[in-house]
Amino acid sequence: MARFSDNASDAELVEHLRAGHQDALRLLYKRYSGLVYTIALKMLGRASEAEDLAQDVFLTFWKQEKFDPNRAALSTYLCVLTRSRALNRLKSRSSQQRSLERLQTGVPAELTASTPLENASLAEQEQTLKRVMAQLPDRQRQILELNFYQGVSQSSIAEQLNMPLGTVKTNARKGLMTLRQLLGRAVE
């Protein structure tokens, strides 16, 4: 018999998961598998690798027990975990060495307390981010996405896009500043 309802909060589900209740993992999967799988597929480009990564993320999440519901939103935590693991796979694809190039990707080491936007529903978050990303100038969005999803350094982006490094840097910073300004208090 289920020990909790489908409406249980993330924090409750995580607690049940840590108590050994498989149903909690099933519900968490139903909530977040779309997000995790989408990021994995976007970054790795292959369905089979995205499946492997999604499995890795959910099992790592269960085993590591590092997530603290009082300190971060689960959706953001899973985004960071998925991206970090995907970048590792991209690195091992190109080289055994973790090159300096891919260090320039700025994942925050520690998540801060949940912001209003992170506490909104996933549908609201998606709607907001879609609208805001669409408002970014194309060049800024392109550079931000190359850096974020592929872990490509700004010097490599400059080569790929055939533009001066300084221009890439300026566009990346402006893109992030615009994104943050458009989100405003929702991310404070």
Place this chain on the structure above:
Amino acid sequence: MREDPMPSSLSEEHQALAAGYVLGDLAPEEEAQINHMLEANPAMRAEVEALQTSLMLMPQGLDKVAPPLHLEDRILEAYAAEARDNPQVATSEIADPSGPIAQRSPRVRPWSRIIAMLSILGLLSLAFGNLRMRQQFAQLETENRQLQQQLARLEGDNSQLDQTIAALNNRGEVASILQRPKSRLVALQGKESAGTLLFTPGQWEQVVVSIADLPPLPPEQVYRMWLALDNGEPFLCGEFTTDKTGAVFVTLNPPKGIPEGVKAQEVFVTVADEAAPLNPTGDRVIVGEI
């Protein structure tokens, strides 16, 4: 969800600095400036956090792709298998509620039922059955020990295989550096670890590192190798992780050389979060004099 406009007490220049910090593209002097501001200015800290959150939320705007239907079963099966194999990470639902699984082999459980049956047959046969059960139990324990030893050996073999593959991959670089007339080998010494750094002075674009007995790190952490230059600046050679035994054998390719006329005096390794800013902070786990 409404996003109210953002009044910021920071100048545009400082906002750009914060954005560069989050993107990890700051020049050393900018990094020094922002580190100072992060300590002294709460508005700067808040801005950096808001920028980090904004960046991390970017994937929420992607068109979601539904995972294939079989993935859920696959993950739940993997969960159940891991919970079975590692009862210490599993709990009540998976584990036997009557006691810790680790102390009782599942293969022995049928014998407890046999004991119950024997008790019905009488004291004599119980004693006889007990004796046989103990013998069987001892045998099972021996088998269990042997299996564990085999498993440990296999794990050891696997680790050696990883090291061999890494060594093969690095052999070319080592040979190439050794062929240079000025190549040098520097001893690295840590509290419990030791290793060597192979390089050619003035040609820092390729160095080979071999270290044993470093503490293996959690997934979000990495080792970073730095040079202490005689102009007082740190120089990042690259980063690496170890295998399960704490060993590493890797070629690092710093993307840029050290400035002309500047010499490296010392090499050292720090532990850092994978996403932490590129500063040689933290304890030096292993060092070598150049």
